[in-house]
Amino acid sequence: MFLDTRPKVPVHVTQTDETFPCAHDESLLQGMLRLGRKGIPVGCVNGGCGVCKVHILEGQTHPLGPVSRAHVSAEEETQGFTLACRVAPVTAIRLEVTGKFEKPFRKGFAATANA
Amino acid sequence: MGIMRIGHASLRVMDMAAALKHYEKVLGMKKTMEDKHGNVYLKCWDEWDKFSVILTPSDQAGLNHVAYKVEKDSDLDELKKKVEAYGIKTAMLEEGTLPSMGRMLQFNLPSGHEMRLYAMKEYVGTEVGIDNPDPWPDNITGAGAHWLDHCLLMCELNPETGINKVAENTKFMTDVLDFFLTEQVVVGPNGAIQAATWMARTTTPHDIAFVGGPRMGLHHIAFFLDSWNDILKSADVMAKTKTRIDVAPTRHGITRGETIYFFDPSGNRNETFAGLGYLAQRDRPVTTWDESHLGSGIFYHTGDLVPSFTEVYT
């Protein structure tokens, strides 16, 4: 593997029980993407689409940019909900994925199409 | 003649400085104006009207409205009657509601998206002018997009409850605004559900498209480039500027377009799109894609559906 000597902290995704190392200057989502890992859904990586919504259960993050209020309300934000593409880890993180892909054409039709 | 083409898209952005940098440096647009509310107006080098993108400051991403230009001012009165006769409320926004623009006919599509029609927007000219012009200007930056080409709107589609705003929009666009259908995706038993449509007023395969999803929203706005090589270059520009690429350069089966998808800094999806595809005509038979070929329709080479492409939008 290529050497990346930046100091990192572990990010643990509870649902998949996966842990990946994430640097302090990258978002939780970028850290995951950089390693080609999975667990948190990936969308715009720019805070607008909301698919990467997570609940931070343990640890501290710092903001990298605005999060869409269409997906995370101000109140939710105080409760630890945020977008994984908009926060970087300060300490080790344990999180739960709450965002999910919404399914256009495919899924809704599976039942009707295969009936 | 009614509607000529797409005129502009008004987008919500969460960080104006970052958004402006993106539309200038990546797409190669130029800022032409800023109003007292902090909205920023931009145009591409090959466009002659004052703007084709409006960026409005917001706490979320997404589309405010999309506007199409009609040929004559009187078209607005005629279309107002037709839209209202169809059962959709309209409002005539007076001249100056948006700077450098004449009056606008405002209404919502059956899907809920706000559409505006207008006949007048201030003429400023292309970067190469009209007298013995060069084919392209020397001050092109970034991808050097020629013009805003089309938009794709996500429309609510729920077969269980029988809601299909794709079909409703398509019927409205056909019956009232006189668009014609070029391609469609049909799904379900006997292809009974029209799940996505591509529609035109010009001679390109689409001036607007509708795709079914769980909720209404904006899938993308697209900008025109000449060639496949320009698509490659625009991908290089995105790599240089650390722009989030959604789908690397490829070809669509639907419309035959050569394409790359990426996100603006607020997560609104953009496309740069090249190639004529084919000459869209009213008497050209409609192309139909079925459920089992949907992957190839979208990404012709791999035929794979990319989750972030089909399931993420603002």
Ligand code: FES
């Ligand atoms: S990936 Fe779109 S908001 Fe994070």
